[in-house]
Amino acid sequence: NAGVMQNPRHLVRRRGQEARLRCSPMKGHSHVYWYRQLPEEGLKFMVYLQKENIIDESGMPKERFSAEFPKEGPSILRIQQVVRGDSAAYFCASSPGTSVYTDTQYFGPGTRLTVL
Protein backbone atom coordinates (compact mmCIF):
# COMPACT_ATOMS: atom_id res chain seq x y z
CA ASN A 1 0.00 0.00 0.00
CA ALA A 2 1.84 3.05 -1.26
CA GLY A 3 1.93 6.06 1.01
CA VAL A 4 0.97 9.60 0.15
CA MET A 5 2.77 10.63 -3.02
CA GLN A 6 3.74 14.15 -3.95
CA ASN A 7 5.39 15.46 -7.06
CA PRO A 8 7.54 17.08 -7.95
CA ARG A 9 9.80 16.74 -4.91
CA HIS A 10 11.65 19.90 -5.83
CA LEU A 11 10.36 22.77 -7.94
CA VAL A 12 12.17 25.92 -8.99
CA ARG A 13 10.24 28.83 -10.41
CA ARG A 14 11.07 32.42 -11.29
CA ARG A 15 9.01 35.24 -9.87
CA GLY A 16 5.74 35.61 -11.74
CA GLN A 17 5.54 32.00 -12.93
CA GLU A 18 2.96 29.43 -11.87
CA ALA A 19 3.63 26.47 -9.59
CA ARG A 20 1.53 23.30 -9.62
CA LEU A 21 1.98 20.82 -6.83
CA ARG A 22 0.39 17.37 -7.00
CA CYS A 23 -0.69 15.00 -4.27
CA SER A 24 -2.01 11.46 -4.56
CA PRO A 25 -3.55 10.31 -1.26
CA MET A 26 -3.14 6.86 0.19
CA LYS A 27 -5.41 4.23 -1.32
CA GLY A 28 -8.82 4.37 0.28
CA HIS A 29 -8.36 7.87 1.70
CA SER A 30 -10.91 10.47 0.73
CA HIS A 31 -9.67 13.43 2.77
CA VAL A 32 -6.72 15.57 1.70
CA TYR A 33 -4.99 18.40 3.54
CA TRP A 34 -2.29 20.82 2.46
CA TYR A 35 0.19 22.39 4.87
CA ARG A 36 3.06 24.82 4.34
CA GLN A 37 6.32 24.90 6.25
CA LEU A 38 8.24 28.14 5.97
CA PRO A 39 11.93 28.22 6.95
CA GLU A 40 12.29 28.25 10.75
CA GLU A 41 8.50 28.07 11.13
CA GLY A 42 6.11 25.31 12.08
CA LEU A 43 3.72 23.67 9.68
CA LYS A 44 0.66 25.78 8.94
CA PHE A 45 -2.66 24.46 7.67
CA MET A 46 -3.74 25.74 4.29
CA VAL A 47 -6.74 23.80 2.98
CA TYR A 48 -8.83 20.69 3.56
CA LEU A 49 -10.57 18.95 0.67
CA GLN A 50 -12.73 15.97 -0.04
CA LYS A 51 -13.43 14.70 -3.54
CA GLU A 52 -14.74 17.64 -5.62
CA ASN A 53 -15.27 19.76 -2.51
CA ILE A 54 -13.27 22.34 -0.59
CA ILE A 55 -14.26 21.87 3.03
CA ASP A 56 -12.02 24.46 4.72
CA GLU A 57 -9.70 26.92 3.02
CA SER A 58 -9.28 29.22 6.00
CA GLY A 59 -5.48 28.88 5.94
CA MET A 60 -5.07 29.67 2.28
CA PRO A 61 -3.89 33.14 1.20
CA LYS A 62 -6.78 34.94 -0.49
CA GLU A 63 -4.81 35.83 -3.59
CA ARG A 64 -2.91 33.62 -6.06
CA PHE A 65 -3.49 30.28 -4.26
CA SER A 66 -6.08 27.66 -5.19
CA ALA A 67 -6.61 23.97 -4.58
CA GLU A 68 -8.71 21.22 -6.04
CA PHE A 69 -9.33 17.53 -5.55
CA PRO A 70 -11.16 16.28 -8.63
CA LYS A 71 -13.23 13.14 -8.90
CA GLU A 72 -10.41 11.49 -10.81
CA GLY A 73 -6.72 12.18 -10.34
CA PRO A 74 -4.55 13.83 -7.74
CA SER A 75 -5.18 16.89 -5.63
CA ILE A 76 -3.54 20.01 -7.05
CA LEU A 77 -2.27 23.05 -5.17
CA ARG A 78 -1.76 25.90 -7.61
CA ILE A 79 0.17 29.06 -6.92
CA GLN A 80 -0.07 31.77 -9.54
CA GLN A 81 2.48 34.55 -10.05
CA VAL A 82 4.85 33.18 -7.42
CA VAL A 83 6.88 35.54 -5.23
CA ARG A 84 10.01 34.84 -3.19
CA GLY A 85 7.94 34.61 -0.01
CA ASP A 86 6.23 31.50 -1.44
CA SER A 87 9.49 29.57 -1.12
CA ALA A 88 8.70 26.81 1.37
CA ALA A 89 8.06 23.11 1.76
CA TYR A 90 4.47 22.17 0.92
CA PHE A 91 3.16 18.99 2.49
CA CYS A 92 0.09 17.02 1.61
CA ALA A 93 -1.60 14.66 4.06
CA SER A 94 -4.48 12.25 3.71
CA SER A 95 -6.81 10.44 6.06
CA PRO A 96 -9.52 7.81 5.60
CA GLY A 97 -12.36 9.96 6.93
CA THR A 98 -13.52 7.24 9.29
CA SER A 99 -13.49 9.02 12.65
CA VAL A 100 -12.29 12.45 13.59
CA TYR A 101 -11.08 11.06 16.92
CA THR A 102 -8.95 8.24 15.58
CA ASP A 103 -7.96 9.20 12.02
CA THR A 104 -4.24 9.72 11.65
CA GLN A 105 -3.17 12.14 8.97
CA TYR A 106 -0.48 10.51 6.84
CA PHE A 107 1.97 12.90 5.27
CA GLY A 108 3.74 12.84 1.94
CA PRO A 109 7.44 13.68 1.47
CA GLY A 110 6.67 17.25 0.52
CA THR A 111 7.42 19.52 -2.42
CA ARG A 112 10.17 22.05 -1.85
CA LEU A 113 9.41 25.17 -3.85
CA THR A 114 12.18 27.66 -4.51
CA VAL A 115 11.32 30.97 -6.14
CA LEU A 116 14.23 32.77 -7.76
Place this chain on the structure above:
Amino acid sequence: KQEVTQIPAALSVPEGENLVLNCSFTDSAIYNLQWFRQDPGKGLTSLLLIQSSQREQTSGRLNASLDKSSGRSTLYIAASQPGDSATYLCAVLYSGAGSYQLTFGKGTKLSVIP
Protein backbone atom coordinates in the same frame (compact mmCIF):
# COMPACT_ATOMS: atom_id res chain seq x y z
CA LYS B 1 -7.39 30.36 18.53
CA GLN B 2 -5.39 27.23 19.29
CA GLU B 3 -1.65 27.58 19.91
CA VAL B 4 0.83 24.77 20.44
CA THR B 5 4.19 25.22 22.16
CA GLN B 6 7.01 22.73 22.40
CA ILE B 7 9.82 22.91 24.93
CA PRO B 8 12.75 22.63 24.60
CA ALA B 9 13.40 23.76 21.04
CA ALA B 10 16.52 21.58 20.94
CA LEU B 11 17.87 18.79 23.08
CA SER B 12 21.13 16.86 23.01
CA VAL B 13 21.53 13.65 25.02
CA PRO B 14 24.01 10.78 25.19
CA GLU B 15 22.95 7.44 23.76
CA GLY B 16 21.02 5.25 26.17
CA GLU B 17 19.47 8.07 28.15
CA ASN B 18 15.72 8.32 28.74
CA LEU B 19 14.21 11.66 27.78
CA VAL B 20 10.98 13.62 27.81
CA LEU B 21 9.69 16.09 25.25
CA ASN B 22 7.00 18.55 26.24
CA CYS B 23 4.02 19.97 24.39
CA SER B 24 1.38 22.41 25.60
CA PHE B 25 -1.76 23.73 23.91
CA THR B 26 -4.01 26.61 24.82
CA ASP B 27 -7.50 25.25 24.11
CA SER B 28 -8.62 21.90 25.50
CA ALA B 29 -11.34 21.48 22.84
CA ILE B 30 -9.43 18.86 20.85
CA TYR B 31 -10.35 15.63 19.11
CA ASN B 32 -6.87 14.15 19.45
CA LEU B 33 -3.18 14.91 19.79
CA GLN B 34 -0.55 13.44 17.52
CA TRP B 35 3.21 13.15 17.75
CA PHE B 36 5.24 13.09 14.55
CA ARG B 37 8.87 12.70 13.65
CA GLN B 38 10.49 14.70 10.85
CA ASP B 39 13.93 13.88 9.47
CA PRO B 40 15.87 16.63 7.67
CA GLY B 41 14.47 17.29 4.21
CA LYS B 42 11.82 14.62 4.65
CA GLY B 43 8.12 14.36 5.35
CA LEU B 44 6.44 13.58 8.65
CA THR B 45 6.13 10.13 10.14
CA SER B 46 3.25 9.55 12.54
CA LEU B 47 4.43 8.13 15.87
CA LEU B 48 1.45 8.13 18.20
CA LEU B 49 -2.13 9.41 18.28
CA ILE B 50 -3.94 9.97 21.58
CA GLN B 51 -7.68 10.45 21.45
CA SER B 52 -9.13 13.20 23.63
CA SER B 53 -10.66 10.61 25.96
CA GLN B 54 -7.37 8.75 26.45
CA ARG B 55 -4.53 9.42 28.89
CA GLU B 56 -1.63 7.71 27.14
CA GLN B 57 -0.47 5.60 24.23
CA THR B 58 2.59 3.40 23.86
CA SER B 59 4.53 2.14 20.89
CA GLY B 60 7.80 0.32 21.50
CA ARG B 61 10.18 2.66 23.31
CA LEU B 62 7.78 5.59 22.97
CA ASN B 63 5.11 6.59 25.44
CA ALA B 64 2.91 9.64 25.02
CA SER B 65 0.65 11.06 27.71
CA LEU B 66 -2.18 13.56 27.48
CA ASP B 67 -3.65 15.79 30.19
CA LYS B 68 -6.37 17.59 28.30
CA SER B 69 -7.58 19.70 31.20
CA SER B 70 -4.16 21.25 31.74
CA GLY B 71 -3.34 21.40 28.03
CA ARG B 72 -0.21 19.27 28.22
CA SER B 73 1.31 16.24 26.55
CA THR B 74 4.65 14.55 26.97
CA LEU B 75 6.55 12.16 24.73
CA TYR B 76 8.82 9.82 26.64
CA ILE B 77 11.60 8.06 24.74
CA ALA B 78 13.31 5.22 26.56
CA ALA B 79 16.91 4.13 25.98
CA SER B 80 17.56 6.69 23.25
CA GLN B 81 19.54 5.68 20.15
CA PRO B 82 21.40 7.75 17.53
CA GLY B 83 18.67 6.78 15.05
CA ASP B 84 16.19 8.70 17.20
CA SER B 85 17.86 11.95 16.14
CA ALA B 86 15.19 14.01 14.36
CA THR B 87 12.73 16.82 14.96
CA TYR B 88 9.69 15.77 16.96
CA LEU B 89 6.45 17.60 16.28
CA CYS B 90 3.34 17.76 18.41
CA ALA B 91 0.02 18.58 16.75
CA VAL B 92 -3.56 18.87 17.98
CA LEU B 93 -6.73 18.35 16.00
CA TYR B 94 -8.69 21.29 17.30
CA SER B 95 -12.46 20.82 17.41
CA GLY B 96 -13.13 24.54 17.75
CA ALA B 97 -12.08 25.37 14.22
CA GLY B 98 -15.06 23.66 12.62
CA SER B 99 -12.69 21.65 10.50
CA TYR B 100 -10.09 18.96 10.77
CA GLN B 101 -6.94 21.02 10.55
CA LEU B 102 -3.94 20.08 12.66
CA THR B 103 -2.25 22.85 14.64
CA PHE B 104 1.47 22.17 15.02
CA GLY B 105 4.14 23.23 17.45
CA LYS B 106 7.51 24.30 16.07
CA GLY B 107 9.11 21.06 17.21
CA THR B 108 11.93 19.83 19.39
CA LYS B 109 15.15 18.99 17.56
CA LEU B 110 16.67 15.94 19.23
CA SER B 111 20.29 14.88 18.86
CA VAL B 112 21.37 11.57 20.39
CA ILE B 113 25.14 11.42 20.72
CA PRO B 114 26.78 7.98 20.28
